[in-house]
Amino acid sequence: MALFAIAIPIAPGKMAHFENFIEQLNGDKKAEFLASRKKLGVRERTFHQHTPMGEIVIVTLEGDNPAAAFAKFGEGTDAFSTWFRSEVKNIHGVDLAAPPPGPMPHILLDTEG
Numbered sequence: 001m002a003l004f005a006i007a008i009p010i011a012p013g014k015m016a017h018f019e020n021f022i023e024q025l026n027g028d029k030k031a032e033f034l035a036s037r038k039k040l041g042v043r044e045r046t047f048h049q050h051t052p053m054g055e056i057v058i059v060t061l062e063g064d065n066p067a068a069a070f071a072k073f074g075e076g077t078d079a080f081s082t083w084f085r086s087e088v089k090n091i092h093g094v095d096l097a098a099p100p101p102g103p104m105p106h107i108l109l110d111t112e113g
Contacts, residue, residue, distance in 0.1 A: 004066035006105050010055035014091045021087045032080040040069040
């Protein structure tokens with residue numbers, strides 16, 4: 001099992017939108033969210049952290065190839081994937097269909113061997 005993590009800022013003024021988005025993922029859209037991640041072969045865990053630089057979301061993906069799954073987030077054409085990408089772009093300013101340039105996050109320390 002591999003692990004992938006990424007920290008993404010919440011755009012200023014978007015905290016209420018983010019909270020509503022999370023409520024939907026834990027509520028009405030939960031079955032679609034779980035099915036999406038199952039199809040991608042990952043378990044997702046999302047954390048919120050308040051920092052002096054602003055609000056941050058830390059997303060972890062666990063699976064056989066979580067970095068590839070992250071790249072595939074932008075490829076789905078179903079209604080849920082389209083909605084999810086739109087929400088992420090609105091809240092974070094990140095277009096999952098065109099991930100940011102540069103290297104993907106990589107693990108630096110691991111106490112498990």
